[in-house]
Amino acid sequence: MDDLTVTTIAFPQPETTAIAAEIAATATAAADCDAVDPDFLTERFWLCVVIGGSVSIISIVENLFIFALFATSRQHRNSYNLYLLLLAFFDVFMGISYIALMSVMVMINFTASYQLKWMWASYVVPMLAISHVAMTTSTYLITFAAIERYAITITHRTVELLQKNRRWFVLLPFAIGLITKGPYYFELTIERNENCTGHLAEYKIWPSELLTNSAYTIYATYFRFHFRQITTIIAPFFFLFLLTSSLVWKLKKPIREKNGQMLDVQHVKQKKARIRAATRTLVILIFTYLMSNCLGVILAVWEYIDKESLQDRTNRQLEELSMTSSSFRFMYFYVISVDTVSFLTIVACALRLPIYLSCQPLLRKEAKQFINRLCGRETLKKRLLRNDSTMERDTFSATQTLISSPTEK
Numbered sequence: 001m002d003d004l005t006v007t008t009i010a011f012p013q014p015e016t017t018a019i020a021a022e023i024a025a026t027a028t029a030a031a032d033c034d035a036v037d038p039d040f041l042t043e044r045f046w047l048c049v050v051i052g053g054s055v056s057i058i059s060i061v062e063n064l065f066i067f068a069l070f071a072t073s074r075q076h077r078n079s080y081n082l083y084l085l086l087l088a089f090f091d092v093f094m095g096i097s098y099i100a101l102m103s104v105m106v107m108i109n110f111t112a113s114y115q116l117k118w119m120w121a122s123y124v125v126p127m128l129a130i131s132h133v134a135m136t137t138s139t140y141l142i143t144f145a146a147i148e149r150y151a152i153t154i155t156h157r158t159v160e161l162l163q164k165n166r167r168w169f170v171l172l173p174f175a176i177g178l179i180t181k182g183p184y185y186f187e188l189t190i191e192r193n194e195n196c197t198g199h200l201a202e203y204k205i206w207p208s209e210l211l212t213n214s215a216y217t218i219y220a221t222y223f224r225f226h227f228r229q230i231t232t233i234i235a236p237f238f239f240l241f242l243l244t245s246s247l248v249w250k251l252k253k254p255i256r257e258k259n260g261q262m263l264d265v266q267h268v269k270q271k272k273a274r275i276r277a278a279t280r281t282l283v284i285l286i287f288t289y290l291m292s293n294c295l296g297v298i299l300a301v302w303e304y305i306d307k308e309s310l311q312d313r314t315n316r317q318l319e320e321l322s323m324t325s326s327s328f329r330f331m332y333f334y335v336i337s338v339d340t341v342s343f344l345t346i347v348a349c350a351l352r353l354p355i356y357l358s359c360q361p362l363l364r365k366e367a368k369q370f371i372n373r374l375c376g377r378e379t380l381k382k383r384l385l386r387n388d389s390t391m392e393r394d395t396f397s398a399t400q401t402l403i404s405s406p407t408e409k
Helices: 002-010 014-033 041-071 081-111 114-153 159-164 171-181 214-251 265-305 326-350 352-359 361-375 377-404
Strands: 188-192 203-207
Touching: 041 081, 041 326, 041 352, 041 361, 081 114, 081 326, 081 352, 114 159, 114 171, 114 188, 114 203, 114 214, 114 265, 171 214, 214 265, 265 326, 265 352, 326 352, 352 361
Parallel strands: none
Antiparallel strands: 188 203
16 A cells, blocks of 8 residues: 555656646645735734724814814914814825725735725825825924914014915925925836736735836935935924924013013913913924824834844744744834824824814814804704894883883773
8 A cells, every 4th residue: 555655656647747736836826816914913903993993083073173163264264273274184184094095904904805905006006195295284284383373472573474475385385295295106106916816916016116226216315215204204393392392481481562561460361371272282283293203203214224124024034033032023013113103193183173172262162153053053042042032122112112101090
């Protein structure tokens, strides 16, 4: 029996060998075409899909409410809240982009769904460019709002210039975002693998020639990292930090007239209350921005200095690494940190409305009135007040008639 077995294995029929080889090759190719990224998939599912998706929906609803509240008020449109109005508009895009990019990408690996991968591949490149433009625009909207708020606080001579040309200044953040992050659309491309038609690996996202061709080294090195990172992350980060520190220090000084005399006590209290309310809003907005971008700055510098230690998977597979090895810990930190940076950005967007309402009592009252109008309660309340006024007027008229009429004997 053993000899027969050895003979059969040693001298198989040629047709059987060819068929077996073809079946094995087909099975291997199918397995490669359906391969998913298993790295920390459970952790990423909870972070990007469950928690991140929920926060994104909350952010979208809240920022739509902020946009509607400010857009329907001429007073807000003509004040520095115009920056916050447009900030809410771009925050809505960021919430949609997070779900469309991050949540769907993790769901593709979690469910191994070809339909999701096909849909994701159809919009990922333009959506990625739009999301980055929106993030940079939001950053500079906060920056320009902070500049105007600071000028108002210290009564600088540029206040009139900033207020008169506000409608032009709000276009600058979008222009900066379009110039610095718009080229993302040309940096990536979707390639189709015909050998994996109908499988997950049919569509792959790859760097375009703009990044891989040595003829564009200046763009890839100097513009993509130096200029873009400094302009969109590092410069706003430290500028807002310094501006906030200076603003807080200015608020500690007593408010005086230009001749050095103190204003009347009531006016001082009202002015300082308004300044503190606006300043608290601004300071917390900047804090959330710094919180959501600090880790991103660290990762950007790390990628530039030692990118191979983070992304090289050709020589080292994660399953071959022990849980206590430094390589595994670095890879774990990098993968989770990249998802955390995007998640913190959405958290910052979702915190806008609570910040506005908690720091500004007048805006909180206006928001309640706006909700009542949306729900129809304001109309009912006005109708009841109008009916009460009519009844009081009729009662008063009847009383006057009764008093002025002659007494019957």
